[in-house]
Amino acid sequence: MITKEIESKSIVWLQNANQYIVVEKITAKITIRLSNGASVENITRELKKELEIPFEKAKELVMDIQKNIVNPNQKKKESSPHKKTFKKPESFPYVKFYKINSIIFKVEFTNEFELSLIHPKFAHLEINDSSKIDFHFQVFTNNEKTFLVVDNKLIDSWSREVIHYFQGKFSMKIVESIYQKTEDDWMGVFHASAINHKENSILILGDSGNGKSTSLALLQANGFHCIADDFVPVDNKASVHSFPAGISIKRNSLDVLSPFYPELKNSAEFHYKRFNKIVRYLPPKDIDYTKSFPCKALIFIKYNKDLEFTLNPISNSIAFEGLVPDSWISSIPENVTLFLDWFSSLPCYQLTYSNNEKMISAVEKIFEHDA
């Protein structure tokens, strides 16, 4: 277990369950003591004295913590290893080459569905045939599952229901390849947009449809640099890295963004029927993959044409509840400690806007603000 106090609460990471809980500080202390072998009786006696409550009430509380927090975490969840039998195709009808910095990726697909999951967001990186290949990705379907092989090593396979995990793993393998880091070298990947200004970055979070990507595109058009859209990798030095995918722009945002990006009007449109999404992709400008940035703040954003502009600091424990379920966080204890230390020092804001200029000005102020 790892624990961190944040404001008036404590966050406890349960290692075997890879789960975080937000609790009162006393509850966290009891949890740690129970998991270290302290007896229920001893803890109860001390709690009774501290809170001046009846013994039975104190014991009830301690037993509840034992039952609901400590006991479920005793045993590591064993993932049932299942043998993946598959047959790799002899040929791949669809072949793409992508250049990211000076690194060349060859990616092969067997059908248009697989191609549609990956190519649109990387289309701006496509190059013609290349004899020099640094990494070789292969995507194919067997028994209704989509397989990913990288440099002849099977990564995993996914059913249609969880195909967004295939896309995520594909992106992660791209990131690992560009930066020459294994999965263990990363603190987490956040479902966010990220921008850079001078030497810092800000992560923009929020539910799908709240305006993360559109806000990112607006900020990029107004002097800020895009680091990543939808997939933000942060390494185990808490450094925010660039991700080369295009910025996904929904149809409703075209009118707002076309004045800044007239090329959007003629850009290819992708209709993801399964997800009921129609998107175009805007290439990020001037990404420098040699640079990564410390994070200045988290902004939970929401665009709504009917709402007044508001910018408010929010408590980190509330922000934590919004951040974690949508994030992959490394389950290596050292990385968890880093994540909690990193997060606890980050200012968090809720920003609601209908006026773009006010949003841009607010983000600028947050960048300029000294912690």
Place this chain on the structure above:
Amino acid sequence: MKKEKEISRKDALQKMGHYGKYAALTALSTYIFLNPKKAQASSPPTNVGDGF
């Protein structure tokens, strides 16, 4: 009359103390469980229409 008021105030303070302790105990046994994603993922395939 004054004595009745004092007793009432004392009773009121005791009741507030009980409610305060009850609220504190409730808070101590309130746990918010958060599960991060098991692996990296792209945007979830929820139906959000055209959104913004």
